[in-house]
Amino acid sequence: MGEVKISASGIRKVYNSGGANEVLAIEDLNLDVEKGEFVSLLGPSGCGKSTFLFMVGGFEKPSGGSLTLNGDPIRGPGANRGIVFQEYVLFPWQRVSANIAYGLKIAGVSRAEQEKRIAELIAMIGLQGFEDAYPESLSGGMKQRVAIARALAYDPEILLMDEPFGALDAQTRSRMIADLIRIHEATHKTTLFVTHSVEEAILLSDRVALFTARPARIKEIFEIDMPHPRSVTDDVFVAYEKAILDSLEEEVSKTISAERAS
Ligand SMILES: Nc1ncnc2c1ncn2[C@@H]1O[C@H](COP(=O)(O)OP(=O)(O)O)[C@@H](O)[C@H]1O
Ligand SMILES: [Mg+2]
Incomplete structure (x- = not known):
């Protein structure tokens, strides 16, 4: 085990608590991120990925549970976390x-x-x-x-990225991915990377943390055991992709049924 940088334990986040439009965004989320790790956060749209990232950034406060950086509770934003x-x-x-x-x-x-x-x-x-x-x-x-x-x-000790390549065309995006891998190899910044792209997550990450439909918790963590550069046509890559997509699809369907019911 390496040194734990970010530790989330029993995290809960409620927006507009007690109000008519109360939203339970996150419930019982547990995740430890080690120093130097690149971890992607993947999950259905609206499940709570940005919310979690903003809490680590110190812009939102958890409603419950413990969220620490280097063992100290996160109380607000700080220069030790860079955000994109x-x-x-x-x-x-x-x-x-x-x-x-x-x-x-x-x-x-x-x-x-x-x-x-x-x-x-x-x-x-x-x-x-x-x-x-x-x-x-x-x-x-x-x-x-x-x-x-x-x-x-x-x-900064931590790099927080919220769908940073989401608005880019495919070609630019693959160049940015290659560059981010290079930057990560050079700087070893502990990185949390929110994405809705399974491919992006596998290309970049040491681990992919798959969130459940809202309220979000960690459904499954995939450790990507492949050297860089990774190729999307590699059998191992394709196998990860299938496993992650299948698990993600389940959560997306839950999200859709929940939306229909409401
Ligand atoms: N400031 C806010 N006030 C109320 N509800 C919010 C706020 N921010 C996010 N939410 C709600 O919390 C849920 C999770 O949102 P978010 O973290 O942005 O999801 P994701 O990034 O996974 O798409 C959504 O239902 C969203 O509408
Ligand atoms: Mg988001």
């Missing part, structure tokens, strides 16, 4: 370099150190030559590269 969302949350009025340096500037990092860090990150995400570009002139994939660089700028 599906939508490109860049500042349109700032150049690429300033977008990446945003957190460093706030933290009072020296100008020289900022420059050094920006150069490293630009190289890591492969955006050399675009330091002075404004976000509007970048493609979707490039914007997500900047968002990843910004999340890594602080050298």
Whole structure:
């Protein structure tokens, strides 16, 4: 067993508790993530994946259970967690370099150190030559590269990604996946990656945590025992894909029947 970074035990999350539109999003979710692990969170739409990620990010509080980072309860957001969302949350009025340096500037990092860090990150995400570009002139994939660089700028312990490639075309997406694998191999950041793509999850992850239909708990964890780079046509890959899809389909049907009943 490696060192446990994130530990979720008996997590429960209720939105609008006691109100007419109360939603039980998560109930009895248990998950430990070790240092350096890449774990994907997969499950039916609306089951509670983002909710869980936001709780780890410190933006939402669990209604019950224990959620810890390095053994300490998560009380709010912090620089030790870098976040990348599906939508490109860049500042349109700032150049690429300033977008990446945003957190460093706030933290009072020296100008020289900022420059050094920006150069490293630009190289890591492969955006050399675009330091002075404004976000509007970048493609979707490039914007997500900047968002990843910004999340890594602080050298956080944890990287939280919520469907970061969901809005990208297939080609851009497979390049981003390859790059994220490379970045993970270089940085060994403990990563939680929400996706609705089984393929993406298998390509990237050490483990795939499959959530049940709402209220979410962990249904099954698939340990992906394959070296990188992984090929989607590999028999082992196809076998994982089938197993995960079958299990996911069950939860999706439950979600659909629940929606019909309500
Ligand atoms: N701020 C909120 N207030 C009330 N309900 C919410 C809120 N955020 C999410 N929900 C509900 O909680 C459930 C889980 O949502 P979410 O975590 O976004 O699912 P996922 O990311 O798996 O698609 C959904 O039913 C959603 O409508
Ligand atoms: Mg979501």
